[in-house]
Amino acid sequence: MPIRFRLALVPALTPAVALVAGLPFVNRLEPIVFGLPFLLAWILGWVLVTPAFLGLAYLLDRSTSAAEDGDGR
Amino acid sequence: MTTPLLVILAFILVSTVVGVIGRGRGAMNLERWSVGGRQFGVILVWLLMAGEIYTTFTFLGASGWAYSRGAPSFYILAYGTIGYIISFFLLPPLWRMAKSLGLHTQPDFFLARYNSPALAGLVALIGVVSIVPYLQLQLAGLGLIVHTASGGAIASEVAIIVAFALTCVFVYTSGLQGIAWVAIIKDITMVVVVVIIGIGLPSMYFGSVGQMLSELVRRHPSHLTFPGGTTTMGVGWVISTILLTGVGFYCWPHMFASAFSAKDERTIKRNAVIMPLYQLPILLVFFVGFTALLVMPGLKNPDTALLALVMRSYPAWFAGLVGGAGAVTAMVPASMLLLVASTLTAKNIYRPLRGGAVSEEQLMRASRGFMLLIAVVALILALWSPNELVKLLIFGYDGIAQFFPGIVLGVFVRRITARPVIFGLVAGEAVVVSLIWSGHDPFLGMNAGFVGLLVNALVTLLSATWGQVLNHRKIHDPRPDPITQLKFGGEHGEPGG
Known part of the structure; x- marks a missing residue:
């Protein structure tokens, strides 16, 4: 398994863990965030920042694969 | 009242015309018809995938669930994101395989990877x-x-x-290219409509979205935490459902095929990066459902909550606009499903049964023929057995999610063979069917499909390991057998991708 694959996994999996494993701890209404009950705000917030995390994974993916390509092949 | 009717009709007709024109020039072949000639860029793939994700179930179902069930509906907001994250890693290698081997369909992948017509046929059938x-x-x-x-x-x-006949017309003539153009119309109107009503309706009745939500919390304190308005959909159900549907997201044959239409790998990855933002309209659909609960409680069919509230609150022409957007929201996924089901049937069931002696033109003709046949079957079912739909949909999702172990292992683990995947698939489907049909969904607080997937993964891995053990016993030869050779070769010698 190539190294770049594992590196990109870290930022990519963060929102997934938060959206799944976080749920038992956020199943409540308070505090209200921007008018949204906490549970909804938590889910929405992670959905919103996922592109940033995946974008980071994309950059990691690209830079390491470029380095590998330059590595004498 | 004829105004909304005319608006809806105009919508449906314009979409049909666009779909027919969208085929472009030149002769139609299976490559163009089923995967758009693999020439789609980020925007078109994005629209196409979004076109399949935003179905009439999202439009009516999400508002209906928000209305009747409350917090459990939030899973709809979350699972797509899980699906995109998985797709970021899974789709690029899949796309590479599809491109180099000329794959059109999901069973094509199973056939090429596992070299097992039985597995490919099973996948096509399911x-x-x-x-x-x-x-x-x-x-x-x-x-x-x-x-x-x-x-x-x-x-x-x-x-x-009427609408389905018109849908068939543009699928028949234009295939995926026609659908992609109709998806553009659909997405633009859908987003505009959802933004207008998602913010407009709460504001109209309560002043703002925030005030609507606090009113909802005041009147229905338990509606916005799990298990909401239900007794069975607690945290365990939501987690297992998000996992199952997230995993199953790209297991749908049509989602699989839409990834094949991309022109390069980068398109697919960039697409995965931006897709989660497309979940936002679902939030607005929830707001409409919540507002409907406060304004019009006690609706007999929760799925009508969105439309009923729109008709009550807006002028007739706007209700027509919402209806038209909703109708196209049904037509686009329907066309995509129809296209894929017919390609599957022609290429992966009909051709193997004919012993493979079918030319490309014959296959194209057969695809179109099966398209009409499947359309008629779905039409008959929709007209004569409209009940039990949700149960059937759940069965569909639970069913296709069982492909996941076979897809992931097939892409990332070289030495996995067909037999363990078949065992796992059959075991998973058997669990799903027996749990749902005996009324045990949710099972132990978990989504039945997820239970099936666990059994499936376990059986697949156990039989794969068992197969290896048997292999080792059979071969007393001290030289490594080809399978372990592959394994160690894969870990040390492979240059990375």
């Missing part, structure tokens, strides 16, 4: 069987939309037949 109820659901939703938006003037049966 795929088509799961698609038909999904297609049926789109048609029933379409009938409901037109019937409600026309104030009962048009029977849902008439609406279903």
